[in-house]
Amino acid sequence: MSLSINLTVNGAPQDITIQDARVTLLDLLRERMALPGTKKGCDRGQCGACTVLLNGKRVNSCLTLAATLNGAEVTTVEGLAKGDSLHPVQTAFIENDGFQCGYCTSGQIMSAVGLIAEGQAGDDPERIREGMSGNICRCAAYHGITKAVQEATRAMSDTHTGDVK
Amino acid sequence: MKTFDFAQPTTVDEALAAWEPGSAWLGGGTNLVDLMKIGAMAPDKLIDIKRLTGLDQIETLADGSTRIGAMVSNADLANNPDILRRFPMMAEALLSGASGQLRNAATVSGNLMQRTRCAYFQDANAACNKRSPAQGCDAIGGVDDTAAILGWSNQCIATNPSDFCVSLAALEAVIEVQGSSGKRDIAFADFHLLPEDTPERETALQAGELIVALRLPTEAGDFAGNSRYLKVRNRTSFAFATSSAAAAMQIKDGTITKARLALGAVAAKPWRLAKAEALLIGQAPDPALFAQAAEAALAGASSSNDNDWKIELARRTATRALALAAAGTPARMPALPASPFVDQGDSLNA
Numbered sequence: 001m002s003l004s005i006n007l008t009v010n011g012a013p014q015d016i017t018i019q020d021a022r023v024t025l026l027d028l029l030r031e032r033m034a035l036p037g038t039k040k041g042c043d044r045g046q047c048g049a050c051t052v053l054l055n056g057k058r059v060n061s062c063l064t065l066a067a068t069l070n071g072a073e074v075t076t077v078e079g080l081a082k083g084d085s086l087h088p089v090q091t092a093f094i095e096n097d098g099f100q101c102g103y104c105t106s107g108q109i110m111s112a113v114g115l116i117a118e119g120q121a122g123d124d125p126e127r128i129r130e131g132m133s134g135n136i137c138r139c140a141a142y143h144g145i146t147k148a149v150q151e152a153t154r155a156m157s158d159t160h161t162g163d164v165k
Numbered sequence: 166m167k168t169f170d171f172a173q174p175t176t177v178d179e180a181l182a183a184w185e186p187g188s189a190w191l192g193g194g195t196n197l198v199d200l201m202k203i204g205a206m207a208p209d210k211l212i213d214i215k216r217l218t219g220l221d222q223i224e225t226l227a228d229g230s231t232r233i234g235a236m237v238s239n240a241d242l243a244n245n246p247d248i249l250r251r252f253p254m255m256a257e258a259l260l261s262g263a264s265g266q267l268r269n270a271a272t273v274s275g276n277l278m279q280r281t282r283c284a285y286f287q288d289a290n291a292a293c294n295k296r297s298p299a300q301g302c303d304a305i306g307g308v309d310d311t312a313a314i315l316g317w318s319n320q321c322i323a324t325n326p327s328d329f330c331v332s333l334a335a336l337e338a339v340i341e342v343q344g345s346s347g348k349r350d351i352a353f354a355d356f357h358l359l360p361e362d363t364p365e366r367e368t369a370l371q372a373g374e375l376i377v378a379l380r381l382p383t384e385a386g387d388f389a390g391n392s393r394y395l396k397v398r399n400r401t402s403f404a405f406a407t408s409s410a411a412a413a414m415q416i417k418d419g420t421i422t423k424a425r426l427a428l429g430a431v432a433a434k435p436w437r438l439a440k441a442e443a444l445l446i447g448q449a450p451d452p453a454l455f456a457q458a459a460e461a462a463l464a465g466a467s468s469s470n471d472n473d474w475k476i477e478l479a480r481r482t483a484t485r486a487l488a489l490a491a492a493g494t495p496a497r498m499p500a501l502p503a504s505p506f507v508d509q510g511d512s513l514n515a
Contacts, residue, residue: 001171021171021211024198044199045267057240057269063198064270067171068191068213115265120244126500133402134264 005070009033010079018067025069026050026061029076037077037106041136048135051107051114052076058114060134077106080113089113089152098148100139111135112149116156123150166201170210176218177377181345183212184373190214192236193270195263196279204289205280205296215272220377223248229383232341235274235376239263239329242273252385253494254392254413258332261396261503264403274376277330277340277356278368281323281433282405284309294320295364305470310399310407312470314463314479316432321364322469324430325357326405328503332394334435335411335425336385344374357434367433387423388413390494395486396429396503397478406430408478409503410486414445421445426462426487431479438462441483450491452484459483 003018009029016028026043029035029052038061041049045060052061053075061074080087089112092098099105111132121127128149129142137145174180180190187209191197200206214220220236223245231251233242242248243259263271285291285304292301304312304322312322330353338353351369358366370376392413398404409429415422424445428436441458448454459480466476485505 003171021169022166044202045195048264048266051266054269058266059270060195060266063193063195063267065191065194065198065211068173068194068215070173111266114269118240118244118265124500130402130501131265134266 003067005067007066007069007071008073009035010075016066021065021067023066024062025052025054025064025066025074028066029061029074035076035078038110039103039106041104041107046136047104047107048111049104049107051110051135053110053114056117058111075110075113077110080109087113088155089116089148092148092152092155093145096148096151097144098141099137099144100141104135104137104139108132108135108137108145112145112152115149116153121149121153123153125150128153166204167207169201169208171213172210173213173216175216177220177343177375180212180214180217180375181343181373183210184375185210186372188212188373190274190278190375192272192275192278193238193267194275195267195271196275200280200287203287205287214375226380229386231381231385233273233379233381235272235378237273238269239271239273239276240265240268243268249498251389252332252336252381253389253498254394254411254490255329255332255336255381257498257502258328258394258396258409258411260498261394261409262328273329273379276327277333277376277379279325279327280367282311282326283323284311286323295323295360295367298363298365307470309470310472310475311405311430312472312475313432314466314468314472314475315428315436316359316434317469318360318362318364320362321360321433323360323364324432325434326430327435328394328396328406328409328429330357331409331411331427331429331435333379334437335392335413335427336381336388337425338385339380339382340376341378341380342370342374343377344371348377350380353435354437360433364433384423387415388425391416391490392425392494393486393489394503395482395489395505397482397505401501401504401506408475408482410479410483411435412483412486412490414450414487414490416450416491419449421448421450421491426458426483428462428479428483431466431475438483440464445487452488455484455487455491458487 041047189208
């Protein structure tokens with residue numbers, strides 16, 4: 001089979017030919033599009049390392065078949081920063097030691113961006129921990145991750161309302 | 166993963182026409198793609214139903230019932246303000262399942278069709294009558310917390326892992342399906358099948374039939390003030406239930422006027438408990454009454470797999486879920502939905 005899809009990745013529309021419907025979005029990004037920031041951990045939707053935004057919502061790219069994505073918009077960790085200016089979630093992860101080895105970090109950051117957009121957790125640490133439970137960190141940097149998501153949530157809400165911090 | 170053909174219809178009629186033996190419907194893919202990767206499922210053809218027109222709506226019908234399209238995501242359903250207000254137990258069950266990422270992708274009908282989490286079903290090297298009929302069952306005599314205590318057979322002891330479906334059983338949902346010979350409704354209680362001698366048959370769907378929607382009858386809204394889902398699991402979040410219960414009541418002037426109770430993770434289908442419900446109706450909410458109802462609920466239970474402990478766990482889960490429901494639905498979704506470990510929040514009735 002051969003299937004053509006149009007996919008917008010980090011703002012850039014691209015026409016992609018898929019020869020095999022088994023290809024996941026994760027493998028497409030890493031192997032075909034030179035975007036290795038999205039990580040392959042378990043490859044079964046259990047660890048969250050492969051989290052990307054699909055049409056603005058966080059999903060596990062390892063369980064998403066690329067063939068289903070014609071017309072979709074995907075944001076990966078490579079698409080968050082604006083030039084040298086980091087996304088507030090990226091900044092907060094650095095400032096709060098939200099990682100150790102770093103393997104899960106791009107998935108953690110993408111999941112946090114998605115969680116903040118969902119608006120269900122606010123800056124409540126218990127709701128953040130629950131909302132981030134799809135992302136495993138085997139270095140157990142959870143304390144820093146939770147603080148980073150709290151701080152980023154506040155920073156983004158301040159920016160949104162125009163309040164001076 | 167085995168190769169497969171891929172079809173992407175845009176209407177239900179096109180989808181039904183695309184179906185042929187060996188096909189599987191692809192919704193969010195969160196369960197199916199995973200099982201294809203590990204070889205537990207190997208369809209010849211995937212039919213992508215995510216783009217079918219008209220399957221992504223939540224609407225209130227003229228008769229007051231609520232109709233939920235098959236392709237509504239678990240997250241969109243659970244966070245819909247109207248759903249949260251009218252069916253908080255269903256929202257709590259949904260939010261206690263999987264992770265934020267999975268709930269964004271997983272669909273309503275995919276949740277109904279998800280396969281068991283029995284480790285022996287997932288392990289392609291183990292014998293499994295569900296995966297390969299007449300192969301035998303390594304789960305019997307094996308070690309697996311998910312094994313059944315109700316409705317199992319000597320062919321299969323697997324359980325249905327869904328949280329959402331436990332709430333749907335309690336709320337008496339109706340499933341709308343469509344096939345080449347037309348549309349029909351299936352009562353939720355009749356949808357999932359017990360294993361008996363054919364554990365490979367899990368639902369009442371005929372070959373080529375497609376779930377198009379779920380309906381919640383108007384009466385399902387009568388439990389908004391007193392309904393809870395309680396889920397006991399190996400970790401507080403992102404884990405399948407070891408035992409769960411959906412409990413719902415209508416309480417008027419200190420008397421239970423309506424009651425619903427269903428258990429999860431104990432059988433191949435959500436286990437609705439009409440006898441326990443009957444014990445509650447007409448009585449005042451009381452811990453001793455709830456214990457008595459839970460006792461009746463588990464009267465027919467038997468261990469399938471060195472899991473006597475699970476009968477007691479399910480009994481206690483049911484007792485506590487009834488007490489939580491009687492105390493009132495929290496004004497806000499608990500931070501840890503369905504968890505037994507946290508302050509359950511302020512009651513609507515407080």
